Amino acid sequence: MLEYDVVVVGAGLAGMRAAIEASKKTAKVAVLTKVHPVRSHSGAAQGGINAALSPADSPESHAFDTVKGSDYLGDQDAIEVLCSEAPGDIIELEHMGTVFSRASDGRIAQRPFGGAGFPRTCYASDITGLVILHALYEQMLKLGIKVYDEWFVTSLAVDDGVCRGIIAIDLKSGKLEAVKAKAVILATGGCAPVFHNSSNALISTGDGMSLAYRAGATLMDMEFLQFHPTTLKANGVLITEGARGEGGYLLNALGERFMAKYAPNKMELASRDVVSRAEQTEIEEGRGIDGCVLIDLRHLGAQKIKERLMQIRELAMDIAGVDPIEQPIPIRPGAHYSMGGIKTDVHGATMLKGLYAAGECACVSVHGANRLGGNSLLETIVFGRRAGRAASELACSVAGASFPEAALSDEERRISELLKREKGERAHVLRKELQEAANTNLGIFRVAKKMQNCVEKVRELKERYARAIVQDRGRIFNTDLTNALQTGYLIDLGEAMALGALAREESRGAHSRLDFPKRDDEKWLKHTLAYWTPNGPRLGYLDVTMTKWPPAERSY
Amino acid sequence: MRYAYFTGCVADKSASELDYSTRKVCEKLGIKLEKMESASCCGAGDIDEVNLDLSRALNGRTLAIAERDGLDVLTICNVCTLTLRKVNQDLKENPEALEKTNQVLAEIGMKYSGGVEVTHFLWVLMREFGVDRLKSYVQRPLAGLRVAPFYGCQILRPESRLGFEDPNNPKSLETIITALGGTPVDYAGKTKCCAFLISLAREKTASKVLGQQLWGAKTEMADCIVTPCPLCHLSLDAFQGMAEKELDRSIRLPILHLPQLIGLAIGLQPSELKLSRHVVGVDGVLAKIPSRVPAGPVPAAGS
Amino acid sequence: MLVSFKIQKFNPEVDAKPYYRDYEIELPERATVLESIIAIKEEIDGTLSFRCSCRSAICGSCAMRINRCAKLACKARVADEVNRHGSILIEPLQKLKVIKDLVVDMDPFWRMIEKVKPYLMPDPNEAAPERERLVDPSTTEDVIRNSLCILCACCHTDCNVAELEPGFVGPAALAKGQRYVADTRDGATDERLKSLSEPHGLWECARCFACTQVCPKGVDPRESIRRIGHLAYERGIRSDEGIKHAQAFLDSVKASGRLNEATLPLKTKGLGVVGMTPMALQMFLKGKVPFPIQRPVPDMEEIRKIFELTEKQR
């Protein structure tokens, strides 16, 4: 059996940053990832990463913007960590070789982003995620950190209430393998594909969230799912917030910059929840075009578009058939980011001993009810680093315990059963029904009845999933099998989202209820916790940590 | 149809049969070629590699000469085509580059304003001259001759600089072979590389690359290969022995320049096409096509 | 629209060798090839295997041969393929071992990328500054453009040289190398240029331009290779025969305005030219070896002047 001090699951920004940090304390670090590291979804991040670098800016004001953006649901101690450590982490990324766009004085350039009081988003044109992802991967090469790529983790091995390692399918050989570890870090990314046409990669299926949840770690704030204001109609692919940061306008069918009605000060650069709701309202009130509104970049001029928004232009041309230099792009709000995730402390520790989490799969919580653009990449770096450090410290302090013997054979049995099952539905049918149900019932504006429908639908899907089949019965690179497993993860998370949303009788950040249109700090200034039980999640609640900023009215 | 005729260095010297046959064929077809006697070498991507400004100035001069004469440039070599077109495109699209180049040209009393197009003999036949018209000149159809087209790289790629046809699915050579009565042979190597450029510095690698393309044509039972590029020709013909050695196989495939193939079909004599200058003999090809030109009306030059 | 696909399949667990299977499926007008094969997998053949993730041409997972050209399936449009080729043929990337259907073993490709030491190597004698290293915005734009490479391996697997010379480091790795050569923060430029000039390095490029043609991100690897060659020349790293070839070219044009084919081999290969004699002899017999002393072109004065002036400009 393979054996490591620290096993990191996931090689996006959070996972690789964690592994790099952990390798400073112990050489026995391995990264497992279901796709090659550079294929991770972090590479799709476009707009940028936040840090108060300028002397005219401050971590404190970054923290305040984040707290306000979170609609006061973010834990303020964690937010202070995030914002005060941000500048150091950016400089470190720069020293590692990350290429950032530069201002004329040669310093890292920064662009304005939504909900921010200062232009503090560092970027590399509109391929920020890609350049950081490659830089971290290249550091991993330099440091010689072991990567098991195309290893698909199917479960965590837990013994005595402690996480002892993982079980994974080595996709290329098709074999099921156990990996023993003193500490496991989950960095498996988001789960927006619970919804149809999300902005996420097809592989962002919330695997780690579901694995942790099933293993006894707790999920937190799952009902908070961010809808990004600018996604392409055809398939949900993202147009970065940087497009508005650079000065793009949002227009309705009448050609009006409608944000004037909803956020007269910040206009297009209000917080994402605000802008998405505004767009949805315009569309629902008949001022949309074919289910969309428009983002107009023409006034930025060809040069700026080609230089700072090159990828956006390519995507708009390829997918929507529109050149933003000549025409506005039709866009609509789309499911984008999970504020919720595996509950961790500021060191990435989950409720399960030996298990850590970082990045989008974790909930520290720094984003609360709504994340600010540019804060997620930052979170992956700051908390990836912290989780890497904490996990390696734990690994160095404990003796290697035994790996639960039955874990591998149990898992082998489960998978071969699935592979052998004869009659039933294929998983993608269930996935599509889940996404359909989420889009219809758990979208930007929510009401009790629809959410109830969603809960029922998910329960039905869960039952049907227990009888689902795969068509590919082979072992080698069986993506029919991994798709089926991923659908199982999505159903788990859909259930936690729907139940958490139904229970929360208020509107806060991305969770916006027509039947409870106001924020209710008295009753609901608290996190939702979801514990796994065989009959579906059991909900619990936890107070929000407050340091400096008492809740206040939120307007942009 | 009149062009500033840019022979290129290879067609001027070691592949002089290409220059010769091009002139013979164009004469017969009524395409007027004004030889650019004082043009320099295009630098073949080598000068471009070590000194971009120099490449722009040298080729800018060539373009300026054509511009002064009010003619577009016709090339008979892929490498010249790409190199000249690249410089031309850069000078047309990048005002800074044009300015810098013109500063140099001013010192020799010249100026380029971007008014010239660079084209290749093959393209002129396809577009300006026309295949139907070419057909009407055929006197000795290449019936039964299996001809493998070899495009060469730098007439196809990159599309952004050349753009005459789909680099993955080109049709022009096949169209011409068919128009001449021959049978085009399809094989994967037709759009691939002859490795001429590395034949000196990386002999073994070059021989492997070259060998694969030659062998591909051979296995498809080609009687000969036709190419629009003298460097490809040099590789395919003169270095064929090296490829044979590398593959440890006999290939012996005759290689014709495009105008030579056309010349044969429109009734020019082998001597007018200097077919004897090839390293791999072309007798097999000549034996396959009717030796005598059948009597009949011959279109007048330039009609 | 109803579209037919021919897809290469191979499952090592059951098949002795690859074979083609035909599929027919109803698709929306603007469907991509990726959307199509996902639909085929879901509706017709659950065993059909391929990699995909981002669906937006940024992760590099879905590279495959579409109508015999390496492309990203998520960028290629079905309608365009049908218009250009009449039908759609899908095969795995060339040269790499097939793991299953369209999934190939990318390891040899990753090894090539690793060869160019793709990470920043700051000058070891220079302490890291407290803040970021300062960089001129214009050089950054250049590095960013090169950083657009998503390592999909389209260029590497369609490269005409790498196809037959497995040792050739290939266009993607060279472009990656150039990304670091161009990075002003890097302190190992000469070391990089030397290693990029090694036998299977940049001078093995035959300029087939397949890389530039197939790159789905507009990175233009051939241009990156040209730039490394240029810098190697500037920095006096000129021992490779490839660069001697370029130098000989330059010299002969400088001397006569034209390429001197007769002296090029000698200047490129030095005494190594002896190995080529049988070939040279054959060429000589056919009158294909021109006289080594070449008459300059008319108006040679102008050309000389151009050389002088561009030297001065630099």
Ligand SMILES: Cc1cc2nc3c(=O)[nH]c(=O)nc-3n(C[C@H](O)[C@H](O)[C@H](O)COP(=O)(O)OP(=O)(O)OC[C@H]3O[C@@H](n4cnc5c(N)ncnc54)[C@H](O)[C@@H]3O)c2cc1C
């Ligand atoms: C289109 C888009 C644009 C964005 N732009 C920005 C932006 O400009 N600024 C910003 O701050 N944020 C942005 N975000 C959000 C941000 O990119 C993500 O939240 C962040 O990159 C997540 O990183 P991660 O490391 O947590 O996960 P990911 O990068 O998603 O990595 C997940 C990793 O886990 C592995 N994995 C998953 N499941 C398994 C399994 N079962 N077994 C083994 N391995 C597994 C995967 O292989 C992968 O390596 C954007 C998001 C999207 C979708």
Ligand code: FES
């Ligand atoms: S799926 Fe990511 S590049 Fe095609």
